[in-house]
Amino acid sequence: MTESRTGAGAGDPDEMVRLHTYGELTVAFTTDFTRDYDNDGAGAHVAGSAYHPEYPQWMKDRNEDWYWLGGLTLQTLSLDDGTQAMPFVKPSGAAPPDGKGPILKAPASWTWMYDDSGAHAHMAGTCYRPVPPAGYVALGDAFTDGVDGTHRVPDPATWPFSHFMCVREDYAHAGSYGAWIWNDDHSKGDYAFTGWQVSAALPEGATFSDEGRRMLLAVNTFLTDPRTSHPSTPPTSPTPYVLSLPVQGTSTGNTPAVPQLTSQTQPAEYTTATVDYSVVVPFTGITDTELSLTQKTDGSAFYTVERQNRYHLVDFGTNTSNTDNPGNTRQVSVGISDSQSSTFTQTYGLEVGYERGIGLKPELSTIHFNLSTQLGYATTTQVSVMVTETLTQGMPLPAQSSAALWAGSHRICPRRADGTYIDPDQGQPFDLNQTLVYDTSP
Template sequence: MTIHDEAATPTRHMEPIRHDNLLINFTTEFHRIWDSAGSRAKPAAFWRPTPAPDALPGYFPLGDVIAAGFDNLNNASAVAVVVCEAQVASTDPAKGKALSRPDDFELIWKDSGSGSKKDGAIWRPIPPEGYVALGCVCSNDHDKPSLNAVRCVRADLVTASKVNELIWSDKGSGAKQSVSVWSIAPPVAAPGETHLAPGIAISDNGYARPESFSAYSLRMPIALKMNARPVAPTLNGRIPPSELDTSTHTAKLPWFTIKDPLLTPLEQLRSSPFYLLQRTDRYLLVGHEHNPESANRTFRWTAPRVQGPASLLIFARATSVKFEGQWQSSMPTAMAFSAHLEDDFTQSKPHSTEWFNSIPMEIIAFAPKNRTVAVYLIQSDYRLLRADGTPVTDSFSYTDGNSLHITEYTPEEPETITPSLQTMAAPVTPPITETAKPVTAVQPEPPIATVTDSET
């Protein structure tokens, strides 16, 4: 079997996405295997993702890509997924390698009788036990492809998917056999995961939608770094501290999950192969007061919530990322995905409506005598950054109504000055009239704060 057509200018190397011992990367380099020129079928061509060995050594395609027309895919907007075996073994040694060659190929269709200018055939890889094939393979003759043309993936690294839309069929070609080629729709992703349909072709005999066809998408974890909450502030005087602790959490998102208003998908792959969604938590002062009186006092403050439906909607429209659930493919490419951030990171707990609650909070604090009290809430500021650190869109924030923190300061009692021995007069012993009674110390009451929603 031979392949032809010029290759693309290599895309710069990017850090692979790792799932256990599977490495996932992307290429814009292809070789054309076969096209329908000369037949009466719609124009289409099958392309083999072929990453340059110096850029992505050891990477293999998962199947061939089909594109309408005969235009060259190289240096265009086409991107294909390629995979590699990691040098580190699986976390579970019993699972074995992430990738395997197919055991054999099953013929799906060949062009005999179509009148096409070149011989061609479509094959389905037969995976070994414990592995699955994600796409079909084309040949530019009627012989089986090489077993090294494609790789099968271990079953626990993929997720079952559905057949989506018809890409091409040989209808009208005059071939003795019939074939249709379909895209894949990934299922809803679990929190903390991305499911990616790699955009390769899957084929079946005939023109009807395959009902019992086994289709798969790759599973990818979303790299997430969560840190401890910021240290709660304390009062060491009547003036609240000016410098407060912060804590930043980061979700690393692959380029294809982000709609960048300034970059095309191909430009994203080349200049920003990943994006950082950062959340910075900080305590914000709601209010503070000193109670100089000899009785308890009540203080009231109103704390605004900074979140609301408008901020989420603007962010989702600009980037495609949704905080309250799934987000899916929005770019003009054959690849499709579904993704879901961790609920702890987005603070979108199941059945919670706090992201849509913009009602200010009324906070009431009870301060004992001669004490200063301060009340704080945590605000989380989110921003989405490209690989070079530039922001993709405006940042937005969230007020955690459950993070109420109150701290108080009690000044020390003035010291009692005792006269020195040199100036003390001779002590006079008073007459004892009754037995001295013990003195019970009265502990000051701790400050109390409550929070309620305010409609005003």
């Protein structure tokens, strides 16, 4: 299950720090934007503005072509530096499947969605929707540059629209409409605008059969409501799309040795942990309050979620008499409780528990992805070794001997690009709901 990469990879100094490859796409992030429009002076009750992403300096230094997939719009007149992030993508160099075209293609054309004619704002707002070529999907709308008061059409020959792309349909999946962003209600304009976020959450009642193999990533873009009023509920069309990225975790093949009691000295609480599985996810799926947004995009844009495998000493005893002692029956609590799961999810954005398995929730981030099978578990949900239960085990103590009882134990650990753990305790530990290990010495 080791990931195979083409293009940017382990030998690239920016790997994990700023970029990572998922199949045919290499993904990176920017916090740099140029304003295309704000509605100051239009008379609308709600402030609104629109932007396109710009290359950060490190991306310029690489002298490569990166592409954007949709514009950004916000309920504000200006964007503070380092407060929003958006992905850029580029082809990784991996060959497409037989019969498939390139991973990215420019829009076949553009459809006008809105302009603020008649509003008398200080800038000119014009919003267009990309029309994808056959076999491709557009992920979001975009405003054109109207800072000088000119309503423009997208120009595919000049930046930024020379680098606007649609993605091949097998690298996209239906998401859902997220939050309402802003509208121009009460402006003096001739047309109506309402913008909606695009979310990686599935449509109500929908399922995603590939959720253990592909990651749904919303790219922080928007869709313009096609209705000419100012509705308070999302439209039913068009379908909002997000990236669908193939994810392949890494298996080291390392497993901890089954513990043995080799003396009458009490062993350590935990055996030495080995990392047996890991998977890489964008920073947008992990809550890390110690780093600013720019520190993430420019220094830890991708996080490794690793599974540490070890054994937990749950009981130890010594019998100094010359008579065997049947000992007590030991009850061992295993699995992960709902309260443990909830606390870890709220703190770090990563859900760990029996019902859901290990997942990134679109309600907490821009990602929908289940990591369970990538981290070595047999199922994506209802992970049996995580069931909260009390196991019963006898602890007989032979004469002049010691005895120890261990439970298999895992720890789910999100780690930054520099190798540090975001959790001071490294991650969420839990003892496995499986056979305990008992041993005596001598």
